[in-house]
Amino acid sequence: MSRTLPPDHPFIQEQKIGVLLLNLGTPDATDYWSVRRYLKEFLSDPRVIETPKWLWWPILNLAILSVRPQKAGHAYATIWDKERNESPLRVITEAQTRALAERLAGDGVVVDYAMRYGNPSTRSVLERMQAAGCQRILLLPLYPQYSATTTATANDKAFDALKTMRWQPAVRTAPAYFEDPKYIEVLGNSIRDGVAALPFEPELVITSYHGMPVDYLKKGDPYHCQCYKTTRLVREYLGWPEERMMVTFQSRFGPTEWLQPYTDKTLEELPKKGIKKVAVLAPAFSADCIETLEEIAMAGKESFLEAGGEDYAYIPCLNDSPAGMDMIETVVRRELAGWL
Numbered sequence: 001m002s003r004t005l006p007p008d009h010p011f012i013q014e015q016k017i018g019v020l021l022l023n024l025g026t027p028d029a030t031d032y033w034s035v036r037r038y039l040k041e042f043l044s045d046p047r048v049i050e051t052p053k054w055l056w057w058p059i060l061n062l063a064i065l066s067v068r069p070q071k072a073g074h075a076y077a078t079i080w081d082k083e084r085n086e087s088p089l090r091v092i093t094e095a096q097t098r099a100l101a102e103r104l105a106g107d108g109v110v111v112d113y114a115m116r117y118g119n120p121s122t123r124s125v126l127e128r129m130q131a132a133g134c135q136r137i138l139l140l141p142l143y144p145q146y147s148a149t150t151t152a153t154a155n156d157k158a159f160d161a162l163k164t165m166r167w168q169p170a171v172r173t174a175p176a177y178f179e180d181p182k183y184i185e186v187l188g189n190s191i192r193d194g195v196a197a198l199p200f201e202p203e204l205v206i207t208s209y210h211g212m213p214v215d216y217l218k219k220g221d222p223y224h225c226q227c228y229k230t231t232r233l234v235r236e237y238l239g240w241p242e243e244r245m246m247v248t249f250q251s252r253f254g255p256t257e258w259l260q261p262y263t264d265k266t267l268e269e270l271p272k273k274g275i276k277k278v279a280v281l282a283p284a285f286s287a288d289c290i291e292t293l294e295e296i297a298m299a300g301k302e303s304f305l306e307a308g309g310e311d312y313a314y315i316p317c318l319n320d321s322p323a324g325m326d327m328i329e330t331v332v333r334r335e336l337a338g339w340l
């Protein structure tokens, strides 16, 4: 018996390769309920909060989610892209996706992006890519340094979706690129050019990484070590002495001890030590977001100047800059080897 397959059936579709960029996520809007929905999903992830569920649930639902969405919503409002009515993180991730798609179009590669928390969800995008004929998909978590709280949970979410598919695409995950020579070169050039464009000469360049509880490091998360290695390699690439660059950790959350030195405390203490001109960048972020634009570029500057600092500059993330996209394309092409 012969049967005709529908024209969009995967058997007769052209087989394509897909690249799925994965980032953290962001609320859909700055109002209380949008921020609450996003934070609830984020802070219910056991890869992010390891406190046992029975203990964490009342803390999250009765305490944190009653006050934090309001506070975070105000912070988001200060950085929101008013023209597009959109979160900068989503605007930039979308621009990165478009730019990479253009670069890989000649190779017939489909590029899309998804968020671990919020929209567009990883499941919906994986299903869309599969429907478009992607039978091989590269997952690229957009975190230069590996952490279970970011890289692993981004991949987990993709595998959760694959778990329910009868016919799965073949999947690869890209490793963290914290020491990739192209990443170091592009990051180093962005620092050199960013500093050269300033109206002052910074005495210190601070690489401020997103923090995490010290406990996670003790349990074996390599993030802390990869952050230090990125900064050392970039400093060596620039040929700068050790005292010209420093590592700090930002965005402390909750009462436990986080990785130190803390960015906020450091910025308050530096002027007392005679360091009054600084430039700060955030190499753990592939796109500028609330943690860089509000916390570092705005709040960090205010506290440094209040503590007696004279000059402060924030050097942006690589975002969708041509050099930043060269770096992402290099990583992607290497990981696609054998598929292209």
Ligand SMILES: C=CC1=C(C)c2cc3[nH]c(cc4nc(cc5[nH]c(cc1n2)c(C)c5CCC(=O)O)C(CCC(=O)O)=C4C)c(C)c3C=C
Residues within 6 Å of the ligand: 024, 025, 026, 027, 048, 049, 068, 072, 087, 089, 143, 147, 149, 150, 210, 211, 212, 213, 223, 251, 253, 284, 285, 288, 289, 290, 291
């Ligand atoms: C509570 C623990 C948290 C850990 C551990 C953590 C790790 C981590 N996060 C990023 C990147 C981003 N985090 C962002 C926001 C954000 N992060 C936490 C908490 C932890 N992060 C919270 C509660 C929030 C929400 C904002 C707030 O309420 O303060 C973002 C920005 C999202 C945006 O919308 O702009 C990014 C990106 C990394 C790299 C990391 C690694 C250790």
Ligand SMILES: [Fe+2]
Residues within 6 Å of the ligand: 210, 251
């Ligand atoms: Fe975070």
Ligand SMILES: [Fe+2]
Residues within 6 Å of the ligand: 224, 225, 226, 228
């Ligand atoms: Fe370490």
